[in-house]
Structures are given as C-alpha cells and as structure tokens.
Amino acid sequence: MKKTSEKMRRKATRGRTGAEPASTRGQERQARILKAATELFLKGGYGETSIDAIVERSGGSKATLYSYFPTKGALFRAVVDSVVSNREEPELEPSDDIRKALTSFAEQRMRVVFSKRHRELLGLIISERDRFPDIARLYYERGPQRSHDLLVEYMQALNQRNLLDISSADESAEFFIGMLLHHWYIAQLYLRPTSPTAEERQHRAAHVVDRFLEAFDSSDRKSRRGRERGAQK
Amino acid sequence: MKKTSEKMRRKATRGRTGAEPASTRGQERQARILKAATELFLKGGYGETSIDAIVERSGGSKATLYSYFPTKGALFRAVVDSVVSNREEPELEPSDDIRKALTSFAEQRMRVVFSKRHRELLGLIISERDRFPDIARLYYERGPQRSHDLLVEYMQALNQRNLLDISSADESAEFFIGMLLHHWYIAQLYLRPTSPTAEERQHRAAHVVDRFLEAFDSSDRKSRRGRERGAQK
DNA sequence: GTCGAAATGTACGGTACAGTACGTTTTGAT
DNA sequence: ATCAAAACGTACTGTACCGTACATTTCGAC
Incomplete structure (x- = not known):
C-alpha cells in the first residue's frame, strides 16, 4: 500500500461523493x-x-x-423522475386581458397533455400506480395539481378585482380544465389516438374560453353570441 | 338399460351444444x-x-x-367482458324539466364512474391496453362513448325545440361531462382516493347543471345568480 | 507505456410462472 | 351397485428473467 501523492491529488480534484458518478x-x-x-x-x-x-x-x-x-x-x-421533472411547466401569464391569458394557458396545457411523450407517461404511471404510488403522486402534484393551483390563483385575483364573477375559484378552475381536457383525455387513455393538431387545439381553446366567460364573466355576458353562431360543425 | 321416462325428459331439456358448459x-x-x-x-x-x-x-x-x-x-x-357487460347502463330520462333530467343523469354517471369497482376496472383496462386493445375499445364504447351519445341526443332534441341555445350539441355534451367528471377522475387515476359521498355528488351535480344552464340556456339566464352566492367554500 | 479503476461479456443461481400429463377421486345418471 | 365423465392434485417441462460472480478488456491519468 503506497500513498503516491499524484493519486491523492487526482482524487481530491474530482471531489467525488459516494453515489454520484465520478x-x-x-x-x-x-x-x-x-x-x-x-x-x-x-x-x-x-x-x-x-x-x-x-x-x-x-x-x-x-x-x-x-x-x-x-x-x-x-x-x-x-x-420516471427524470421524465416528470423535465416536462414543460404549466404557465399562466397573469395578464388583464382575460381571454388572451386563458386561451394561451389552455393551448399550452393541451400541447403538453396531448403530446406523445405525455401519453406514454400516463399509461406507465397508471399501470405501476400500485407498485410505485409515490411516483404517481409526484406526477399528480407536479402536473394536474400545479396547473389547477395556478389557475385558481389567477381567478381569485381577477375575482377580487371584480373582473370575474365567481363564487368558488376552485370549482371554476375545475370546470375550465374539465371542459378543456376531459373528452380527449379519456380518448387518449382508452384508444390509441393521434394527438390533436395545433389547429384543433386552438379551436377548442377558443370555444372553451368563450363558454367559460359566458358563464362566469358578468361584464362579458352575451356579447359574442352572434359571432359564434355560424362556424361550428 | 331401462328408459325411465323422467330422465329422458330431463336430458332433452338440457339441449347441450359443444362449446357451452353442459x-x-x-x-x-x-x-x-x-x-x-x-x-x-x-x-x-x-x-x-x-x-x-x-x-x-x-x-x-x-x-x-x-x-x-x-x-x-x-x-x-x-x-373483463363480463364486468364491462354487467355494468349499470347510462340512462337519461328525456324529461322537459331540463334541470331535473341533467341532474339525475349527472348523479347516475358519478355514482357509476366513482364506484370502487369502476376504479379498479379502469386501472386494469389501461394497464393492459397494449396487450388487449380491443377490450379497451369495448369499454370505451360501452361507457364514455355511450354516455356521451345519450347526452348529445337529448341536447339536440332540446335545441330543436328552442329550449336550449346550443351551437354544437357534441361540444356541449363534452363540456358538461368534462365539468362533471374530470377533476375527480384524474384524482381517481393517480391517487388512491376514496369515492365521493352521495352528498358530494349531489352538490357537484347541482353546481355543474347550474353553470351549464347559465352558459347554454338562454331563457334561464341570470336567474339564480343570487342564491348561489353564499354557500360555497 | 504503465497502472488502477471502470466497463464488458458470459455464465450461472434462484425463482416464479404458464401450460401439460396423468393417475386418482368424486359425481350423478341408470 | 355400476360406470363414464368430470374434477382433482400433484408433479413436471420449459421458459423468462432478476441479480451476481468473475475473468477479461478498455480507458484515462500520470
């Protein structure tokens, strides 16, 4: 056993810790x-x-x-940890232009949720939920939960400034996201679907925001009723 | 070999076929x-x-x-076939009392979808979706698809009689069901939750129907705005 | 080029499980 | 009581796969 100084130096420069790759x-x-x-x-x-x-x-x-x-x-x-952690974070630009803010948020969520990567991830997490419940929880908190909280926060702020007419921000956020995602979400789970195109996403985002504001925004009420009337299947 | 008449009668009634259990x-x-x-x-x-x-x-x-x-x-x-086939069918009493019809439909769906049995079934179907894609499709068609179609049919009928103000019955149905189910549906998938109580289901059904009619029913507009105001978290 | 650590390849132990074989027991009709 | 079909139970075959052992090769710093 010789203690040559070179080796010691080398070892020192690396600063290796037990677990991490040297x-x-x-x-x-x-x-x-x-x-x-x-x-x-x-x-x-x-x-x-x-x-x-x-x-x-x-x-x-x-x-x-x-x-x-x-x-x-x-x-x-x-x-799974790396995939979940490297996902695109939910974002909501808290603009005063409610329609714009909500639409942009909606489109971003759909882009993430209906991506191929995400679809695969969902199946994996649900399948192994019993084996790795903590992973499922981690995903839930970083994904749906976080997105929900973000929306609630925004809505509460708007509500306090009387820009929105909401009795429960929590419930409103649930409704908004449900309208936006649910139908395609289950199709994604049970069939093996192709992701919606950018056009389809925009279309849906616009409709959801319209309906949502119609039900929740007191000032905006009944305004665009005519415009919507024509161009839908 | 004696042929006592009782026994021959019995055998004749059986009518055995090759595959089926005799x-x-x-x-x-x-x-x-x-x-x-x-x-x-x-x-x-x-x-x-x-x-x-x-x-x-x-x-x-x-x-x-x-x-x-x-x-x-x-x-x-x-x-899976037997479980899927023996499930409670979605039902929608096509009453003219829209609120009542929708509420009852909503409560029934939630009772089924958030039952323990259904929760287990979902996990199973999703987990084995790749191994048995036809089973997943069968479930989708008999469950969500069927429920959706039922709702669409009802809404179209109402719309034609001008009892509802809808541009796309398809989309409206998607929104209704999304508002109703999505939030708890996701929680059910990723966490291992307890099913909502009957009270919670009623509460939610009422709120969803309220909001839905507010956005879609031209006659009903703005009527119950005050009442809702108080009793929500 | 030399040396030690890291990476490789191969082979193996142990186990769990789908599906089969077959001799024995139970059942239910006559 | 008798007899054939159905059910049983046990043991076995083959396979897939996780995780380990170990002898050999590659790499990277001096």
Missing part, C-alpha cells in the same frame, strides 16, 4: 442507460421491459447497469 | 373460476395475478380451469 465517462454511461431505459419503459411498461433488453439497447453491460442502479425498481424510479 | 355442475365450476379470477385480476392486475392463485382461490384445480379457458389471456378477456 468522471465524464461514468456520467456518459449512466446517461446512455437512462436513455435506453426511458425509451423501453415508456414504450413497453415496467413488467414487459427486461433488464437484458435495456442493457442490449444501451450498448453497455449488465454489471455496469447494476453498479449505477441497485435494482430494476430504482432504475424505473430514476426514469 | 351441466349445472360445469356452469357452477366455470362461475367459481370466473368469480375468483375477477376478484384477483381487479385487485392485482394481469401480470401480478398467477393462474395458481386463481386456482387456489376458486377451490378448483388447474386442469379444470384450462378445460374451460384455453389460456390466461382468454380468462382475462372473459373476466
């Missing part, structure tokens, strides 16, 4: 594994995706995989 | 197996439920099971 090489390996696992898990689910398949796709070896992720479940957690 | 005994065995399989599949999912477990619970033997259901997948199909 070198660039390690990071790269780990990333490759995570990527392969993500693709396979999203496509095939947990039970149907074998470690061997992940190893083969990642190009690495089984032992390496297990040196980074102690178990299949841990790898799964890491995958 | 005797009472067979029917009973099959039913026991199906029941056990239903319970286990609904609770644990497809992959997690083993044939041996089903056999054990049904009290029968493996060979018997395989004599009725050629494969695990076939048994699963039979299970």
Whole structure:
C-alpha cells in the first residue's frame, strides 16, 4: 500500500461523493442507460421491459447497469423522475386581458397533455400506480395539481378585482380544465389516438374560453353570441 | 338399460351444444373460476395475478380451469367482458324539466364512474391496453362513448325545440361531462382516493347543471345568480 | 507505456410462472 | 351397485428473467 501523492491529488480534484458518478465517462454511461431505459419503459411498461433488453439497447453491460442502479425498481424510479421533472411547466401569464391569458394557458396545457411523450407517461404511471404510488403522486402534484393551483390563483385575483364573477375559484378552475381536457383525455387513455393538431387545439381553446366567460364573466355576458353562431360543425 | 321416462325428459331439456358448459355442475365450476379470477385480476392486475392463485382461490384445480379457458389471456378477456357487460347502463330520462333530467343523469354517471369497482376496472383496462386493445375499445364504447351519445341526443332534441341555445350539441355534451367528471377522475387515476359521498355528488351535480344552464340556456339566464352566492367554500 | 479503476461479456443461481400429463377421486345418471 | 365423465392434485417441462460472480478488456491519468 503506497500513498503516491499524484493519486491523492487526482482524487481530491474530482471531489467525488459516494453515489454520484465520478468522471465524464461514468456520467456518459449512466446517461446512455437512462436513455435506453426511458425509451423501453415508456414504450413497453415496467413488467414487459427486461433488464437484458435495456442493457442490449444501451450498448453497455449488465454489471455496469447494476453498479449505477441497485435494482430494476430504482432504475424505473430514476426514469420516471427524470421524465416528470423535465416536462414543460404549466404557465399562466397573469395578464388583464382575460381571454388572451386563458386561451394561451389552455393551448399550452393541451400541447403538453396531448403530446406523445405525455401519453406514454400516463399509461406507465397508471399501470405501476400500485407498485410505485409515490411516483404517481409526484406526477399528480407536479402536473394536474400545479396547473389547477395556478389557475385558481389567477381567478381569485381577477375575482377580487371584480373582473370575474365567481363564487368558488376552485370549482371554476375545475370546470375550465374539465371542459378543456376531459373528452380527449379519456380518448387518449382508452384508444390509441393521434394527438390533436395545433389547429384543433386552438379551436377548442377558443370555444372553451368563450363558454367559460359566458358563464362566469358578468361584464362579458352575451356579447359574442352572434359571432359564434355560424362556424361550428 | 331401462328408459325411465323422467330422465329422458330431463336430458332433452338440457339441449347441450359443444362449446357451452353442459351441466349445472360445469356452469357452477366455470362461475367459481370466473368469480375468483375477477376478484384477483381487479385487485392485482394481469401480470401480478398467477393462474395458481386463481386456482387456489376458486377451490378448483388447474386442469379444470384450462378445460374451460384455453389460456390466461382468454380468462382475462372473459373476466373483463363480463364486468364491462354487467355494468349499470347510462340512462337519461328525456324529461322537459331540463334541470331535473341533467341532474339525475349527472348523479347516475358519478355514482357509476366513482364506484370502487369502476376504479379498479379502469386501472386494469389501461394497464393492459397494449396487450388487449380491443377490450379497451369495448369499454370505451360501452361507457364514455355511450354516455356521451345519450347526452348529445337529448341536447339536440332540446335545441330543436328552442329550449336550449346550443351551437354544437357534441361540444356541449363534452363540456358538461368534462365539468362533471374530470377533476375527480384524474384524482381517481393517480391517487388512491376514496369515492365521493352521495352528498358530494349531489352538490357537484347541482353546481355543474347550474353553470351549464347559465352558459347554454338562454331563457334561464341570470336567474339564480343570487342564491348561489353564499354557500360555497 | 504503465497502472488502477471502470466497463464488458458470459455464465450461472434462484425463482416464479404458464401450460401439460396423468393417475386418482368424486359425481350423478341408470 | 355400476360406470363414464368430470374434477382433482400433484408433479413436471420449459421458459423468462432478476441479480451476481468473475475473468477479461478498455480507458484515462500520470
């Protein structure tokens, strides 16, 4: 056992901590594994995706995989965690132009929720809900919950300034999002649908905002009734 | 061999066909197996439920099971098929009292959709959507689709008689159901929630119908605005 | 180029499970 | 009581797969 100073220096510069990948090489390996696992898990689910398949796709070896992720479940957690965390955050520009703000929010939500990636993610999370309930909860809080809270906050602010006529901001937000998403959401869950086009999303966003304001905005009431009348199936 | 008349009569009444279970005994065995399989599949999912477990619970033997259901997948199909087919059908009493009709419809839908049985069924169907896409489609058509169509039909009728002011019955129905179900539906999917109580369901049904009529019923407009004002969180 | 750590490949242990084979027991009609 | 069909139970086959062991190769810093 010799203590050569070079090695000690090297070790010192790295600042490695037990868990985290030390070198660039390690990071790269780990990333490759995570990527392969993500693709396979999203496509095939947990039970149907074998470690061997992940190893083969990642190009690495089984032992390496297990040196980074102690178990299949841990790898799964890491995958879903990264996917959930790297998703587009819900945003709501708190403009005074209510129609514009709501429409933009609506379109953004639909773009995210009805994307291919999200569709795969949903199936995965629901399928493994019993095995990994904490993951399902994490998703719920970062996704639907967060989006809901954002909308509630905005509506409460508007309500206090009498720009909106709402008895319960909570319920109004639920209604708005329900109108917007529900129908396509279940189709997405049970059929294997194609995502709506940008046009369809815009169309729907506009209609939902119209109806919503019609029911909730006292000043705006009955204004655009004529315009809507013609151009719908 | 004596031919006593009683027995011949009995056999004649049976009318056995090749596939179908001949005797009472067979029917009973099959039913026991199906029941056990239903319970286990609904609770644990497809992959997690083993044939041996089903056999054990049904009290029968493996060979018997395989004599009725050629494969695990076939048994699963039979299970989901029976559960889906024996569900409560969506109903809509086409009364002229719009509020009453919609409210009753709404409460019925929620009672079904947020029942424990239905919650389990959803998870199962979504989880195995890739393995059994036809089953998912069957469920969708008999459940959400059917309920939607029913509502559309009703709304179109009302619209033609100018009792409702709707540009697209399709869209209106989507909005109504979305307002009604979406929020709790999602919670049910991602968390492991308790079903809403009868009171909560009534409360929500009333609110949804109110808001809906406010946005869509030209005659009813602005009538109950004051009443709603107080008693909401 | 040298050396140690990281990565690889392969093979294996252990286990869980779908489906089959077959000898034995139960059932229910005559 | 008798007899055939149905049900049973147990053991077995084959397979898929998680996780480990280990001997060998590659990499990257000096």
